[in-house]
Amino acid sequence: MHHFHYRDGTLHAEDVPLTNIAAEVGTPFYCYSTATLERHYRVFAEAFEGTDTLVCYSVKANSNLAVIKTLGDLGSGADIVSEGELRRALAAGIPPERIVFSGVGKQAPELAFALETGIHQFNVESEPELELLSQIASGMGKEAAIALRVNPDVDAKTHEKITTGKAENKFGISWLQAPRVYARAAELPGIKVAGVDVHIGSQLTDLAPFEEAFTRVASMVEELRAAGHDITRLDLGGGLGIPYRGTNDVPPPPADYAAMVKRTVGHLDCQLMFEPGRMIAGNAGILVVNVIFEKHGEDRSFLIIDGAMNDLIRPTLYDAYHDIQPVTETAPGEPRITYDIVGPICETGDFFAKGRALSAQKPGDLLAVLSAGAYGAVQASTYNTRPLVPEVMVNGSQFTVIRPRPSYDAMLEQDRLPDWLTK
Ligand SMILES: *Cc1c(COP(=O)(O)O)cnc(C)c1O
Numbered sequence: 001m002h003h004f005h006y007r008d009g010t011l012h013a014e015d016v017p018l019t020n021i022a023a024e025v026g027t028p029f030y031c032y033s034t035a036t037l038e039r040h041y042r043v044f045a046e047a048f049e050g051t052d053t054l055v056c057y058s059v060k061a062n063s064n065l066a067v068i069k070t071l072g073d074l075g076s077g078a079d080i081v082s083e084g085e086l087r088r089a090l091a092a093g094i095p096p097e098r099i100v101f102s103g104v105g106k107q108a109p110e111l112a113f114a115l116e117t118g119i120h121q122f123n124v125e126s127e128p129e130l131e132l133l134s135q136i137a138s139g140m141g142k143e144a145a146i147a148l149r150v151n152p153d154v155d156a157k158t159h160e161k162i163t164t165g166k167a168e169n170k171f172g173i174s175w176l177q178a179p180r181v182y183a184r185a186a187e188l189p190g191i192k193v194a195g196v197d198v199h200i201g202s203q204l205t206d207l208a209p210f211e212e213a214f215t216r217v218a219s220m221v222e223e224l225r226a227a228g229h230d231i232t233r234l235d236l237g238g239g240l241g242i243p244y245r246g247t248n249d250v251p252p253p254p255a256d257y258a259a260m261v262k263r264t265v266g267h268l269d270c271q272l273m274f275e276p277g278r279m280i281a282g283n284a285g286i287l288v289v290n291v292i293f294e295k296h297g298e299d300r301s302f303l304i305i306d307g308a309m310n311d312l313i314r315p316t317l318y319d320a321y322h323d324i325q326p327v328t329e330t331a332p333g334e335p336r337i338t339y340d341i342v343g344p345i346c347e348t349g350d351f352f353a354k355g356r357a358l359s360a361q362k363p364g365d366l367l368a369v370l371s372a373g374a375y376g377a378v379q380a381s382t383y384n385t386r387p388l389v390p391e392v393m394v395n396g397s398q399f400t401v402i403r404p405r406p407s408y409d410a411m412l413e414q415d416r417l418p419d420w421l422t423k
Contacts, residue, residue: 001040002283003033004370006329011368015397018288018327022366025390025401027290028307030377032062032402034070034395036284037373041074044240044276047258051266054120054273056100058238059085061277061374062285066393066402068092071280077120079238079275083110090117100235100273102149102199104129104170108136115142121273123197123235125149125172127181130188137190146185147195147235150178150220152213156201156239159318165200165213172198175216182224193229195270196221199237202278205251207260210239214264221268234265235273242282244321244371254279278374285373287312287389288327289352291365292344301339303361308343309350310383312369312376316349324352327366330359341367345384377403387411 003014010017013031021031045055056077059068063085068078069092077098078089089099099119101110104126111133114122124130124146137144151172156163164171173181185193200213214236221231241251261272289307296302314320324341336357343350352369361367380388390405 002036002370003039004036004286004368009329011325011327011329013286013394013399016394016399018366018368021392021394021399022288022290022327025392026405027288027366028305028311028389029405030285030287030372030389030391031399032064032067032281032285032373032391032393034393037067037070037280038074040280040284041071041076044254044274044279045075047254048261048272048274051262052271054098054271056098056273056275057280058275058277059089060378062281062376063088063378064391064393064402065092066391067281068094070393079277083113086110086114086117086119096120100275102197102275106133108132111136112140115140115144120145121194121233121235122146123149124185127173127184130181130185130191134188134190139190143190143192145192145194147197147233148173148178148181148185149197149199150175150217152198152200152216154200154209154213154216156204156209157206158201158203158241159320161318162202163200164202165198165209175220178220179223179227182229183227186229193231195231195233195235195273196224197235197237197273199235199275200239202239203241204239205241205249207252207257210236210257211260211264214261218265218268221265221270231268232270233273234268234270235275236261236265238275238277238279240276240279242278242371242374244323246323251279280374282374283371285371285376287369287372287376289367289369291361291363291367294360294362300355301337303339303341303358303367305341305343305352305367307352307369307389308345308384308386309347310345310381310386311343311389312352312372313379313381314372314375315352316347317379322352322372323370324356324358325368325370326359326361327368334359337361345386382411385411 056079081103149172289305391403
């Protein structure tokens with residue numbers, strides 16, 4: 001479900017024609033729908049109504065302050081993976097007691113800053129991290145509530161670059177080592193064992209791997225309690241997928257996911273924490289690009305557009321499929337042309353789609369790359385000295401730029417010439 005629809009032949013974001021935004025902001029630009037963000041958060045949170053639940057939006061999916069604040073105003077917490085993201089969450093008004101710190105490589109200053117702010121929980125991914133956190137927390141006279149991220153050795157059956165819960169992945173603490181590391185945590189100063197954390201991957205479209213992982217986690221909680229640990233929280237991570245291909249790959253609805261969660265871990269009477277990212281932001285954002293050239297080669301036709309892999313790396317990084325729709329609606333019966341839709345960068349990997357059937361497009365036509373709200377703008381770079389794509393947020397009939405396109409002067413000013421080159 002999202003709020004990008006044709007109205008009078010033009011694709012709109014909520015009540016705003018995308019042509020209006022393009023005329024004011026220029027292309028390419030990311031466009032986010034407030035109504036879609038809110039709807040996704042609510043559908044997820046409401047599935048757990050009546051249980052002690054903390055939904056911590058995974059900031060790395062889309063970390064614009066306006067996105068975080070939109071969700072925070074609905075009661076969302078934040079799952080953060082760096083000091084930078086923690087600063088964003090705080091700046092967006094998320095209370096520290098709703099923030100959880102994930103990540104395999106947390107550094108001492110980041111841990112100290114998080115302790116200073118008093119976040120809810122640290123999800124610890126290794127023994128050395130546990131020792132470091134203990135040392136810093138006890139030095140500061142603080143106590144860190146922790147969960148160990150356990151690796152349940154379950155195959156999420158998603159793309160290899162977003163599978164995180166197998167024994168060979170760098171994430172978490174292995175199943176067999178976990179009881180020993182919990183015992184160590186219990187004796188360390190500055191550490192309070194609070195829960196168990198698991199996150200097995202992203203873009204899962206099947207409940208079975210979750211169910212297998214959560215069932216294993218439930219037995220781990222019972223084993224840990226039997227060993228004397230006071231386990232009161234369960235962080236079940238994120239990972240719920242979204243439909244990238246319209247109605248062809250429909251992931252389980254949050255209500256089914258919630259029923260499965262209650263079935264597998266409900267009896268443990270823990271606070272349930274979740275870290276959804278993609279499920280909240282993915283279909284709430286699109287990337288709007290402009291056609292530069294239509295080029296007919298020997299055996300295929302190309303649309304060369306002004307958006308590129310530096311703006312949206314998902315197609316080339318994850319072999320991701322993104323639905324692409326012309327902003328001007330295709331008339332019924334209008335002939336289609338099969339296009340490769342590619343950017344201007346000198347890399348074979350610079351493409352958004354291959355072999356896509358669209359109505360004939362000409363220079364100046366606008367295309368919308370759908371489902372680009374998560375892992376889109378946050379992974380953008382300035383490769384080829386292309387300015388970072390601006391971000392726009394729509395709310396009903398209003399829109400506003402929530403991150404402007406930097407000027408070329410601002411980009412060049414970041415470089416410094418050494419003295420020996422300026423004599
Ligand atoms: C990336 C990540 C998430 C969010 O994953 P989604 O698939 O976007 O829901 C949650 N928790 C952790 C630890 C992550 O690394």
